[in-house]
Amino acid sequence: MKNIEKYLRENGYADRGLNEKFEFRDIHKDEADQAVEIEQICFPPHEACSKAHMKDRIEKVPELFLVAIDKETGKMAGFLNGIATNEGKFRDEFFTEADLNEPTGENVMLLGLDVLPQYRGQGLATEIVFNYLCREEKKGRKRLILTCLDGKIKMYEKMRFVDLGISDSVWGDEEWHDMCYTINVEGK
Numbered sequence: 001m002k003n004i005e006k007y008l009r010e011n012g013y014a015d016r017g018l019n020e021k022f023e024f025r026d027i028h029k030d031e032a033d034q035a036v037e038i039e040q041i042c043f044p045p046h047e048a049c050s051k052a053h054m055k056d057r058i059e060k061v062p063e064l065f066l067v068a069i070d071k072e073t074g075k076m077a078g079f080l081n082g083i084a085t086n087e088g089k090f091r092d093e094f095f096t097e098a099d100l101n102e103p104t105g106e107n108v109m110l111l112g113l114d115v116l117p118q119y120r121g122q123g124l125a126t127e128i129v130f131n132y133l134c135r136e137e138k139k140g141r142k143r144l145i146l147t148c149l150d151g152k153i154k155m156y157e158k159m160r161f162v163d164l165g166i167s168d169s170v171w172g173d174e175e176w177h178d179m180c181y182t183i184n185v186e187g188k
């Protein structure tokens with residue numbers, strides 16, 4: 001099946017009423033400070049993207065951010081960001097070198113999924129990921145690849161990512177798993 005949006009909605013993966021409370025869209029460059037702050041809240045210092053790298057990413061690759069905006073406050077509640085590439089394997093340089101972005105790359109390396117604590121537990125991260133998938137399917141991407149720690153494997157499996165085993169990544173001196181979502185879901 002080519003149309004992920006149709007598949008996800010038919011199978012109850014998305015559209016849990018969150019579109020009424022949140023707007024899902026590309027980031028605006030003047031929202032960089034909000035993203036920096038959210039990243040510092042969501043991740044411990046050794047895992048978080050630095051302010052400089054986050055700003056560089058937003059400057060150079062804004063089209064690969066997807067933010068959820070609380071319609072009541074107009075502020076960001078969470079976001080997902082990535083970098084496009086024709087490479088097939090995750091490496092840590094994607095975290096720090098926004099210049100590696102290949103705009104028409106067939107894959108997207110996902111660099112961070114953040115939801116502010118007060119917005120957690122209502123499916124917002126899932127909705128952000130699925131909005132991202134739908135958007136990138138339209139651009140013809142083949143795979144979305146991310147790294148996660150042991151404790152998050154099940155969460156991403158629920159979002160239909162597949163665990164590829166231990167990653168080459170040594171980000172923050174931790175052991176990561178590579179996980180992959182193949183966008184063409186035909187036959188799955």
Ligand SMILES: CC(C)(COP(=O)(O)OP(=O)(O)OC[C@H]1O[C@@H](n2cnc3c(N)ncnc32)[C@H](O)[C@@H]1OP(=O)(O)O)[C@@H](O)C(=O)NCCC(=O)NCCS
Pocket residue numbers: 042043113114115116119120121122123124125126127147148149151152154155156158
């Ligand atoms: C992880 C995070 C993005 C989840 O956000 P959320 O909006 O609460 O997630 P959802 O409500 O969409 O939850 C989706 C599923 O993941 C699971 N899950 C949620 N948070 C989890 C966590 N911290 N650890 C393990 N599983 C988790 C839930 O069980 C849920 O499944 P369910 O709906 O069947 O119960 C959020 O807690 C966060 O920003 N944490 C800090 C940053 C982080 O760890 N990001 C991911 C890095 S790999």
